[in-house]
Amino acid sequence: MKKMTVFFPLLFVCFFIISLISLSWGQIDIPFENILAMLCHELHIPLFADVPFTPEQQAVLYHIRMPRTLVGLLVGAGLGASGAVMQGIFSNPLADPGIIGVSSGASVGAVIAIALGLTELSMFYMPLFAFAGALLAVTLTVFLAMRHGRIPVMTLLLSGVVVGMLLGAMTSGILTMMNEQKMQQYLFWTIGGLDYRRWEHVFLAVGPICGGIGVMLLMARHLNILVLGDVEAKAVGMPVMPFRLFLLIIASLTTATGVCVSGNIGFVGLVVPHMMRMLVGPDHRRLLPASIIAGGTFLVLCDTIGRIIMPPIEIRVGVMTAVLGTPYFLYLLRRTRNMSR
Amino acid sequence: MATEVVVKVKDISAGYMKQPVLDKVSFAINKGEMVGLIGPNGAGKSTLLKTMRGFLPVLTGLVEINGRKVQELTAHDFACQVGYLQQYAEIAFGYTAKEIVLAGRYPHLKWWQKESAKDWKIVRACMEYTGVLDLADKTMHAISGGQRQRVLLAKVLAQQTPILFLDEPTTGLDVFYQEEIFWFCQNMCRAGKTVIMVVHELALAARFCSRIILVGNGGVIANGSADEVLTEEHLSQAYGVTVKVVKNPLTGNIEVFTVHADRDISMERLLYRIDAVNTVTNECQSEEQFR
Numbered sequence: 202m203k204k205m206t207v208f209f210p211l212l213f214v215c216f217f218i219i220s221l222i223s224l225s226w227g228q229i230d231i232p233f234e235n236i237l238a239m240l241c242h243e244l245h246i247p248l249f250a251d252v253p254f255t256p257e258q259q260a261v262l263y264h265i266r267m268p269r270t271l272v273g274l275l276v277g278a279g280l281g282a283s284g285a286v287m288q289g290i291f292s293n294p295l296a297d298p299g300i301i302g303v304s305s306g307a308s309v310g311a312v313i314a315i316a317l318g319l320t321e322l323s324m325f326y327m328p329l330f331a332f333a334g335a336l337l338a339v340t341l342t343v344f345l346a347m348r349h350g351r352i353p354v355m356t357l358l359l360s361g362v363v364v365g366m367l368l369g370a371m372t373s374g375i376l377t378m379m380n381e382q383k384m385q386q387y388l389f390w391t392i393g394g395l396d397y398r399r400w401e402h403v404f405l406a407v408g409p410i411c412g413g414i415g416v417m418l419l420m421a422r423h424l425n426i427l428v429l430g431d432v433e434a435k436a437v438g439m440p441v442m443p444f445r446l447f448l449l450i451i452a453s454l455t456t457a458t459g460v461c462v463s464g465n466i467g468f469v470g471l472v473v474p475h476m477m478r479m480l481v482g483p484d485h486r487r488l489l490p491a492s493i494i495a496g497g498t499f500l501v502l503c504d505t506i507g508r509i510i511m512p513p514i515e516i517r518v519g520v521m522t523a524v525l526g527t528p529y530f531l532y533l534l535r536r537t538r539n540m541s542r
Numbered sequence: 543m544a545t546e547v548v549v550k551v552k553d554i555s556a557g558y559m560k561q562p563v564l565d566k567v568s569f570a571i572n573k574g575e576m577v578g579l580i581g582p583n584g585a586g587k588s589t590l591l592k593t594m595r596g597f598l599p600v601l602t603g604l605v606e607i608n609g610r611k612v613q614e615l616t617a618h619d620f621a622c623q624v625g626y627l628q629q630y631a632e633i634a635f636g637y638t639a640k641e642i643v644l645a646g647r648y649p650h651l652k653w654w655q656k657e658s659a660k661d662w663k664i665v666r667a668c669m670e671y672t673g674v675l676d677l678a679d680k681t682m683h684a685i686s687g688g689q690r691q692r693v694l695l696a697k698v699l700a701q702q703t704p705i706l707f708l709d710e711p712t713t714g715l716d717v718f719y720q721e722e723i724f725w726f727c728q729n730m731c732r733a734g735k736t737v738i739m740v741v742h743e744l745a746l747a748a749r750f751c752s753r754i755i756l757v758g759n760g761g762v763i764a765n766g767s768a769d770e771v772l773t774e775e776h777l778s779q780a781y782g783v784t785v786k787v788v789k790n791p792l793t794g795n796i797e798v799f800t801v802h803a804d805r806d807i808s809m810e811r812l813l814y815r816i817d818a819v820n821t822v823t824n825e826c827q828s829e830e831q832f833r
Contacts, residue, residue, distance in 0.1 A: 292634035422656070426648050428635060432628045435597065437701065438621025438649035483635035 208481060212491065216498045223270045223505045224262065228512060231258050231266075264399075272398040272406060273504050273518070274497035276459040277469055279410040281496020282417050283452040283459075284470025285477070285488055289424045290448055291354055294478070297471040298456035301361040301449070304467075305368040306338020307331040307460040311390050312375045315383050327390065328405065328461035335457035338364055343449065351442055354431075393464030393519035395504045406462045413455030414493055420448060421485040428483070466519045468526035469496055475533060546573040547609075548705055548736050549594065554603030556586070556593035562601055563589050565760050571753075573704075576731040577738045578747035580771075581757035582781045587740040588629060590757060591707050594738075595626050607705065621649035625698035627708040629740075636681040639693045643669055646700030668696040672726060688719035695726060706730070708739040712746070724750040748772055748796040756780055772796055 224236050238252035239262055280298065287296045298304070314320055314330035345360035346352050376384060417424075426434050427444055434441045456470065477491040500518065503525055507516035549571040557563035563586040571577055579587045592598045594605050596612045605612045607623050615623070625646070633642065646668070647661045669675045672692040677685055682693070691711060698706055708727070712720040720743055727737045728750050741747045747754055748768035756764040756771050758780030764771040777785040777798065784801040 294635065419654070422651075423653065425641070426645055428637075429633060429642075429645060430631070432597065432626075433631055433645070435617065436595075436621065436626040436628065436698075437645055438616075438618040440617045478635065483637050484641060 205481065205487065209491070212494050212498075216494050219498050219502050219505070220270055220274065223273070223501045224266045226505060226509050227261075227266065229258075229261050231262060236262060268400045268403050269395050269398045269504070270501055271403045272462055273395050273501040275403070275406045275410045276395075276463045276466065277473075277497035277500025278414060278493045279406075279455045279459045279496070280466065280469040280500070281473040281477075281492035281494075282414050282489055283456045284496075285474035285485065285492040286417050286424065286448055286452040287470070288474055289428045289485060290445055290452070291358065292428050292430060293354075294475055295471070296358075297467075298452060299365075299467065299470070300358065301342045301453065302338035302364040302368065303335045303453055303456045304460060304465045305365040305372070306341075307335040307457060307465065308372045308391060309338070309368045309375075310334025311464075312372050312379075312387050315387050315390075316375050316379055320386065324401070325405075332457050332461040334368075335453065335460060338368055339449070339453040339457075343446065352445060389517075390464045391519075392517045393460075393466035394515075394517035395463055395500075396515055396517070398463070402462045406458055409458040410455055413451050413458070416451050417448070417455070418489055418493075420444075420451075421489050424448065424485040424489075425483075428485075464519060466500065466522055468522045468530070469500055472522075472526040472530050473499055475530070479533065547571070548573050548607070549738065550604070550606040550609075551594065552604040552606075554593065554605060555601045556589050556598060557601065558589070558598065560601065563760065564757070567603075567757075567762050569755060569762065569765050571736060571738065573736055574731055574734055575736055576727055576750065576752045577736075578751035578754045579738065579740045579757060580742070580744060580747055580754060581763075585757045585780070586760070587757050588709050591709050591738065591740055595624060595707050596620055618649055621701065621703075623703055623705055625701040625703040625706045627694055627698045627706070627711055629709045629713070631694060633682045636683060638679050638681050639674060639685065640665060640669065640678040642682060642693055643697045643700050646697040649701060664700055664702070665696075668699040669693070671699065672696045688715045691715060691719070691723065692726075695723065699730075704734075705736045706738070708737065710740050710742070712741060712743060720746060744772060744777075744798045745796055768796065772798065 221233055221236060225231050225233055234249060234252045235254045235258055238249035239254050239259060240246075241248045241250070242254075283298045284296075287298055287300065288294055290296070291300070308331075310330035310333050311327055313334070314327045319326035319330070342357065342361045342364045343352065345364065346357040348356065376387060379387070423439065423444055426437060426439050427441065427448070431441055434444075459466070473496045474488065474492045477488055477495055481487040481491045500522065503521035504518040506525075507518055507521040510516055547570045551570070552568050554567050555562040555565040556567070567590065579590065581587050589598060593600055594607075594612070596615065600612065607615065607620070610619075612620070643665045644657060644661070647657055647664065650661070651657065666675065669678060672695050674689060674692045674696060677689055677693065682690060685693070695708075695711065698708070706727075711727075712723050715723070724746050727739065731737055731752070739751075741751075751768065753766065754764075754768055754771040755762055756776055763780050764773075764776045772787055774785055774787050777787065781800075786799055786801055788797045788799075789795070790797055
């Protein structure tokens with residue numbers, strides 16, 4: 202317990218520092234005190250009042266950096282929480298939201314939107330199609346796995362793989378019929394990124410992601426029971442099936458929202474909860490908050506690194522999460538092979 | 543003391559996928575009894591227990607817990623009446639022993655509630671009873687099989703149910719741990735709880751259980767005290783081998799063993815043949831290598 206009193210404040214400090222760095226660094230650097238001055242000015246807090254700032258800095262902060270950082274934090278937090286919940290539902294530390302077809306469904310939606318040329322009409326078509334695709338894929342997976350009013354975990358995993366394959370094939374099929382420019386557009390989407398995110402994206406994502414996270418936090422104690430497996434959970438009086446289905450839907454909705462505003466971003470939902478479990482233990486009442494804060498922080502960190510590593514070219518955040526996530530994950534796996542299960 | 547029936551099973555057939563393993567099973571269990579369900583592997587002991595707990599459907603007949611049909615009990619009501627220890631509980635992730643025991647408090651909390659100081663007190667008391675208090679902060683992976691079983695027993699106890707169903711609580715444990723589990727159960731029954739357990743250790747069952755139910759051949763073969771049930775006739779019928787039962791004059795305990803002919807020529811011949819196959823293939827290989 203003593204560890205926790207140090208851990209969570211430390212996590213918060215990391216969260217603030219990295220958010221601040223993300224707002225500050227880029228092609229136009231804005232010093233920390235200027236950012237704080239602008240934020241305090243805006244929120245009418247009488248701090249940093251003597252620090253001057255230019256209208257140019259203000260424009261960069263409000264219209265470029267802030268939406269980008271906020272989308273990153275929201276999506277990262279959502280992916281972290283959904284990942285932890287999925288791992289709990291499947292009692293498997295290697296599960297992530299992609300496992301039941303969320304990302305492959307979103308890809309199909311996105312590719313359809315591009316193929317129909319809807320992306321040129323409005324920026325909202327792609328996210329909406331991706332969201333619809335993700336939900337459709339999850340529904341299909343759950344429907345395939347349902348037998349006699351029950352959803353066995355193993356069947357759910359397998360039908361997730363099947364649905365993923367089918368939708369992957371559909372995506373490839375549509376892709377081969379598209380011209381090069383459209384294909385590149387899809388490629389750009391599929392490697393998730395936070396560039397050119399605007400306030401519209403923030404407003405689109407904030408409701409579903411915060412709502413989803415709130416519900417997941419409320420269910421944390423029940424998730425602890427669900428993780429123990431079907432029989433154990435039933436033995437202590439939990440109606441397993443409704444709980445599992447409900448959490449599955451919430452986690453899928455949250456992930457789908459994330460995918461729809463920033464494209465497919467892998468590894469956050471897998472690595473972050475795993476990492477946090479090592480640090481705070483498997484109790485979801487600590488694991489979920491930790492995964493939420495760390496998820497947001499990790500995604501923004503990856504985005505910042507991708508932005509400054511070789512300017513003016515930006516490495517997309519989906520690439521960075523994989524590049525940073527894979528070695529760390531391998532290290533964890535090798536170090537704790539006996540502990541993880 | 544007036545006997546009070548807490549578990550009533552009447553003419554049930556039970557099994558997986560509508561394939562009955564057991565047919566026409568009936569018995570009634572009174573409050574405070576410690577019942578051992580025995581029988582050969584695959585006879586349906588666990589199936590019977592799972593059916594009584596409502597995990598498997600009652601195909602025909604009737605199961606009542608404290609006078610209420612199992613089909614009518616909600617998941618929550620059931621968990622307040624019956625604690626269930628499954629045969630082998632695989633625990634994912636590194637949960638600590640006390641977190642596992644705390645799970646036993648689940649049926650007593652509303653969905654929005656947090657465990658109170660009272661719940662932690664109960665958890666502590668249960669762990670003290672089964673002697674695992676010093677393991678409270680150890681993860682379930684880091685403790686031995688015997689300790690693990692005692693932690694899980696503490697979890698079932700923390701549920702504070704009047705009835706406990708234990709599915710092979712002693713399997714895989716060494717003799718002293720086995721005896722300890724039986725001893726814990728005996729004490730619980732003296733305190734007024736009812737325990738029904740699936741066991742393989744006939745001698746321990748005979749020593750500790752107040753009643754033994756022998757399951758075999760698709761039904762109940764015998765039901766009664768150890769002396770009534772553990773007879774050569776009943777056991778031979780259930781296990782399909784010739785069985786001898788001897789009462790140890792020193793301890794008064796029962797010893798059960800199977801009877802074979804001293805030397806079985808046909809068995810020995812079979813063994814020879816296994817080795818012979820080996821030498822023949824070796825020869826073939828060496829012959830091939832020669833060429």
